[in-house]
Each structure stands twice: as structure tokens, then as C-alpha cells.
Amino acid sequence: MPNHVLARKWRPQSFTEVIGQAAIVQALTHALESGRLHHAYLFSGTRGIGKTSLARLLAKCLSCEKGPTATPCGQCHPCLTIAQGNYLDLLEIDAASRTKVEDTRELLESVQYPPIMGRYKIILIDEVHMLSGHSFNALLKTLEEPPKHVIFLLATTEPEKLPNTVLSRCLHFTLKPLTNDVLSEHFNHILQREHIRFDPNALTLIAKAACGSVRDGLSLLERCIAFCGSDITVAKISELLGLADSHTVQQLLDTLIKNDAVSGLTLIRALAEKGADFSGVLEAFIELLHQLALQQVLQKDNPTLLSAERIQLYYQIALIGRRDLPLAPDPQMGFEMLYIRLLSFQPWHEENEVLPVVKKKLSIPAMNPI
Numbered sequence: 001m002p003n004h005v006l007a008r009k010w011r012p013q014s015f016t017e018v019i020g021q022a023a024i025v026q027a028l029t030h031a032l033e034s035g036r037l038h039h040a041y042l043f044s045g046t047r048g049i050g051k052t053s054l055a056r057l058l059a060k061c062l063s064c065e066k067g068p069t070a071t072p073c074g075q076c077h078p079c080l081t082i083a084q085g086n087y088l089d090l091l092e093i094d095a096a097s098r099t100k101v102e103d104t105r106e107l108l109e110s111v112q113y114p115p116i117m118g119r120y121k122i123i124l125i126d127e128v129h130m131l132s133g134h135s136f137n138a139l140l141k142t143l144e145e146p147p148k149h150v151i152f153l154l155a156t157t158e159p160e161k162l163p164n165t166v167l168s169r170c171l172h173f174t175l176k177p178l179t180n181d182v183l184s185e186h187f188n189h190i191l192q193r194e195h196i197r198f199d200p201n202a203l204t205l206i207a208k209a210a211c212g213s214v215r216d217g218l219s220l221l222e223r224c225i226a227f228c229g230s231d232i233t234v235a236k237i238s239e240l241l242g243l244a245d246s247h248t249v250q251q252l253l254d255t256l257i258k259n260d261a262v263s264g265l266t267l268i269r270a271l272a273e274k275g276a277d278f279s280g281v282l283e284a285f286i287e288l289l290h291q292l293a294l295q296q297v298l299q300k301d302n303p304t305l306l307s308a309e310r311i312q313l314y315y316q317i318a319l320i321g322r323r324d325l326p327l328a329p330d331p332q333m334g335f336e337m338l339y340i341r342l343l344s345f346q347p348w349h350e351e352n353e354v355l356p357v358v359k360k361k362l363s364i365p366a367m368n369p370i
């Protein structure tokens, strides 16, 4: 399957298909239904969460022959051509690639002319914070006295970089990052319609790896379909994402309990050879500790072997390890050091543990002068 097919195919074509942004959809629906339209909208939020998709959808609502409406028909010329990306009265600019003053000026000059066929001339500027200072001034001039037929739709990942003069003239919507549940549900919906079998737990793994971005999630889902064929399983997704399976993480914890460094380090080396993503392994380890702690307080009749203090200590060390892992020269080295730290920091002693006796005080050998 070619790249980005899913993202294009499942781009929302109506407000009911927009995921995870209920408050914004409600506000836009209300504005469209009551006819209280603004001449400039700004959509901000992290990458890949649907800012330009939402802007294009709004363009469709504004341009539909049956509109302006919150429920565009999807059949008329503007609806169809906006979906295909070639509607003449919707001008899309990617400011990340067009920052020259002349380009913006050329665009703003064309704004003075009425729309070619539609109700409004709609200017969509993506990554608007990338416009140069001169371009901002040109934009601001138009925003100050916008012709009646012009509507600006601006999108940015960094709204704080926009001048206040521009911000204050826009109706600003901040899109929320998508939760793992929302993403999993979305993937579930898509796979059912694509007739692909899946384990819901595998979708949770994909959702987590997408870090709140629907675009990244869909491109990952596409890789997963290519890798797994028509049956998406946890084992295959773990392999694709370089995740350790829960059995390996449990084994790693066992070696810590048994103070068996050789087995633990051998396991870590085997993970590295399989191309494991150590930050994912660490995350799975932290989740296991969380589960054990929950089990301890919620199911007192099902005691775990580990003391509550040891779970807390491991959890704390693992959390700090997660922060430090990217600083290590390579992830395997960082993870090995974390493992050794977990082995070393055991400030209490079990009943059957014996304190090692220091027979001779060791000192650092003196270095020979160079």
C-alpha cells in the first residue's frame, strides 16, 4: 500500500468525522449555524493532529453551495473540488516553503479581487509563524481591513511566535493532542472498514507510538498493515516497533530480584540484537512496576514477591533513568547502566541477606605522572 493512502482516505469530510476535538467542532458548528462568521481563524497545536484538515473542512462548510453550513453536502462543485485539493477559491500556502515577501504580496494582491466562482475567497496559510516580518506586515494590513469576501484560515504549531497584532485579529482554536484511547478507537474504526483483522491490544501499542499525532499514527498503521498483512497481532507490532514483549520485561525483573546480573545483561544484549527500542522497554518495565504496585494495594490476597518499598525504589530509579536515557552515548549502554543501578541501589536487606564485610579498604591507585 503506498504511503499516506490511509491519511488521505480517512481525512475528515464532515464534523462528525473529526476525532478528539469536540469543543472546537461545537464552537464552529454553532458559528456556522448562527451565521456569526469571523474573517480570520487560527488553528494551533502540535504536528499531525489535524489543523489543516480542520481548516479545509471549514473551507468546505463556508463554500458548499448549500451553505454556509455545518453539514456540507459533499456533492456540489466546491465540496468535491475542495476534497480533491483543487478548488479555485481556496488558496493554500505553506509558509514553511514560501517566506518571500513577493509571494505573500502577490497573494494579498489577489485577495482584493472577488472570488472566481464561490461565496468567499479563502486563504489557508499553514505554518503561518514562518512568514517573514515583511510578510506579516502585509498580512496584517489585509487583516486590519479585510475585504468582505475574504476569510483567512491560519494554522501553526507555534502560535507564540505570531505577533500580537495578528493574534488579536484571529479567532484562535487550540487543538488538543489525541489521547491513546481516541487514536485506538479511530484505528479500530478504520481497520474494520478496511476488513483487516486485529488484536485491540496491538492498536494500543500503535496509538502509544504515535504520541498523540493522528498523521503519525496512520502512517504507522500503514507500515503495520504492510508488515503484518491482514492480521495485526501484538507480537508482530512489538517486533515492528522494537518493543520488548511483556514476558521479557518480567524476566528482566526476575533477574533483579534474584540479583542475577549475568542473566539480566544477557537478556539486554539479546534485546539489542533484535533491534529493541530501549526507551520502549523501559516504559514497559515502568508499567509492569505500576501494575505490581496496584496489585499489592488492591488485591491483598494475591501477594507479590516484591516488597512495596522495593517496587517504589525500582519505579523511581526507572523514571529517572527514562529522563537520562537519551543522554547516554547509545541506548543499550544507557539501559545497561540503569539495570546495574537497579541492582546496586538496595539500601535495605532481606532477612536472608548478609551484609558483605569490607576486609580491606580499597583506594584508587595513584596515577603515574605523565
Ligand SMILES: [Zn+2]
Residues within 6 Å of the ligand: 063, 064, 065, 066, 072, 073, 074, 075, 076, 077, 078, 079
Ligand atoms: Zn456542497
